[in-house]
Amino acid sequence: MKAQGPVKSLSLKMNFSWTFAGNLFYAICQWAMLSVMAKLGTAEMVGQFSLGLAITAPVFMFTNLQLRGILASDRKDEYTYGQYFGLRLTATLIAFLTIVGISFLGPYNWETAVVIVLIGLAKSAEAMSEIAFGLMQKHERMDKISLSLIAKGIISLLLLIILLWLTQNIIxxxxxxxxxxxxxxxxxxxxxxxxxxxxxxxLNLHELKKLIKTSLPMGLVMLLISLNANIPRYFIEHGMGTDKLGYFSAISYMMMAGTTVVSALGQSAVPRFAGYYAEAKWGMFRSLMIKLVMIGTILGVSGVFIVLVFGKEMLTIIYKPEYASYQSVFILIMIGAGISYISSFLGYGLTSARLFSVQPYIFLVVCLTTLLASYWLIPLWGLEGAAVAVIVGNVINLAGCMTANSFILGRLKGSQEVRTVNEAN
Structure with a gap:
C-alpha cells in the first residue's frame, strides 16, 4: 500500500546538500576503516579486504542491473516498485551464491575465502538498501538516504575499531x-x-522479462565499469602479492573525496535531468550538464595540485610512513580520478536520458583497453603501471561518453525545434 498523502520533495540544493553530507561522511568512514586496518593490522590485511571488494564488486554491479538509476528516472511509472524490489531480491540471492562459489573454489586460503564471503553478505544487504534508495531518490528525498549512510558508517567503523583493537582478527x-x-x-x-x-x-514472469530487458544493458555496463576499476588490482594481486594490493587500494581510496562530490551531485541531478529530457528542454539539459562538467574539472585539477604539494605528508599521517614512498602512484591515481569525475557526470546524463543500449559498447572498449594496458604496463612499472593503466581506460571512457552525450543533445535540440514549430502553427 502506498504512503498516505503526497510526500514532499526537497529542492535540488537541499538534495545535493544532504547527498554530499551523507556520501562524504560514509566515504570518510570507509576510508577510516582502511586506515584502521593499516594502523592496527598489516598491509596484507588491507589487501585481503581490498581483494574481497575487487571480487564481489563486479558480481553485484552486474546483478544490481543499475535498477536504482532506472527506478529513479522512471518518470512514467513503467514498472511498479514491487517489480523492482522482486527483481533485486532474486538477483541478490544469485549474486551471493556466486560469491560463495568463487570464494571456496578459487585459489584462496581459508581466511581470505571467509573474508570474501562476509563482504559478499554485506554487499547483499547494501544491494537491498540501494533499491530502497532508488525509490527515495525518485521522490527527491536524498535526506533519507544520507541518514542511512551516516548511521551505517558510524556503526561499521566503531565495531571494526573495537574488534580489531581487541583481537587483530580480520574475520x-x-x-x-x-x-x-x-x-x-x-x-x-x-x-x-x-x-x-x-x-x-x-515476480510476474512476463513483467520481469520486460524489466530485465530494460535493465540488462545497464547491468552489463556496471559489470564492465567494475571490472575496469578492478582489472589492475587482479594483476597486482597475481603478480605482486596481497601486500602490494593493500598499498595500491589504500592510496586509491584517497580519491573518494572528489568521488563523493560527483556522486552527490550526479544522483541529485538524475531526476532533474530525466525531467528535462522527457520535456525536451534542450537548453536546460545542456546547461546543467556543462555546470557539472566544470565542477568535475575543478575537482580533478584541485586534487592533483593537493597531492603534488602534500601527498607524502597525507600518506604518512593517514596510513603509515612506508606508504609515503608511493607518492608517484598517488599523483597518477589522482590524474585518473580527475578524468573519471568528468566522465561520471556524462554517464549520469546518459542514464537520465535512458540511453542504455549504447553504454555496454562504450565500456566494453574501455575494459579491453584497461586489460591490455594492465597486461603491458604493470610488469614493466609495477604500481605506477597500474595507475597509468587506469588513466588510459578513463580517457577512452571520457571520449565515449562525450560522443554519446553529443547525440543526446542533438536529439533534444531537434525535438525542441519541432515542438516550437508545432506551437507556432
Whole structure:
C-alpha cells in the first residue's frame, strides 16, 4: 500500500546538500576503516579486504542491473516498485551464491575465502538498501538516504575499531561490517521505503522479462565499469602479492573525496535531468550538464595540485610512513580520478536520458583497453603501471561518453525545434 498523502520533495540544493553530507561522511568512514586496518593490522590485511571488494564488486554491479538509476528516472511509472524490489531480491540471492562459489573454489586460503564471503553478505544487504534508495531518490528525498549512510558508517567503523583493537582478527572485523549493513536495511531502509510505496514482492514472469530487458544493458555496463576499476588490482594481486594490493587500494581510496562530490551531485541531478529530457528542454539539459562538467574539472585539477604539494605528508599521517614512498602512484591515481569525475557526470546524463543500449559498447572498449594496458604496463612499472593503466581506460571512457552525450543533445535540440514549430502553427 502506498504512503498516505503526497510526500514532499526537497529542492535540488537541499538534495545535493544532504547527498554530499551523507556520501562524504560514509566515504570518510570507509576510508577510516582502511586506515584502521593499516594502523592496527598489516598491509596484507588491507589487501585481503581490498581483494574481497575487487571480487564481489563486479558480481553485484552486474546483478544490481543499475535498477536504482532506472527506478529513479522512471518518470512514467513503467514498472511498479514491487517489480523492482522482486527483481533485486532474486538477483541478490544469485549474486551471493556466486560469491560463495568463487570464494571456496578459487585459489584462496581459508581466511581470505571467509573474508570474501562476509563482504559478499554485506554487499547483499547494501544491494537491498540501494533499491530502497532508488525509490527515495525518485521522490527527491536524498535526506533519507544520507541518514542511512551516516548511521551505517558510524556503526561499521566503531565495531571494526573495537574488534580489531581487541583481537587483530580480520574475520571478526568483517562480521561487524556485514552485520552493520544488514541491521540498517532491516530497521531503517526497508521501513522508510514503505512510506513511499508497497514493498510487496511482484515476480510476474512476463513483467520481469520486460524489466530485465530494460535493465540488462545497464547491468552489463556496471559489470564492465567494475571490472575496469578492478582489472589492475587482479594483476597486482597475481603478480605482486596481497601486500602490494593493500598499498595500491589504500592510496586509491584517497580519491573518494572528489568521488563523493560527483556522486552527490550526479544522483541529485538524475531526476532533474530525466525531467528535462522527457520535456525536451534542450537548453536546460545542456546547461546543467556543462555546470557539472566544470565542477568535475575543478575537482580533478584541485586534487592533483593537493597531492603534488602534500601527498607524502597525507600518506604518512593517514596510513603509515612506508606508504609515503608511493607518492608517484598517488599523483597518477589522482590524474585518473580527475578524468573519471568528468566522465561520471556524462554517464549520469546518459542514464537520465535512458540511453542504455549504447553504454555496454562504450565500456566494453574501455575494459579491453584497461586489460591490455594492465597486461603491458604493470610488469614493466609495477604500481605506477597500474595507475597509468587506469588513466588510459578513463580517457577512452571520457571520449565515449562525450560522443554519446553529443547525440543526446542533438536529439533534444531537434525535438525542441519541432515542438516550437508545432506551437507556432
Amino acid at each position: 571478526l572485523g568483517m562480521v561487524s561490517f556485514a552485520l552493520s549493513a544488514i541491521l540498517l536495511f532491516l530497521t531503517y531502509d526497508l521501513t522508510n521505503s514503505r512510506n513511499y510505496d508497497s514493498t510487496k514482492i511482484i
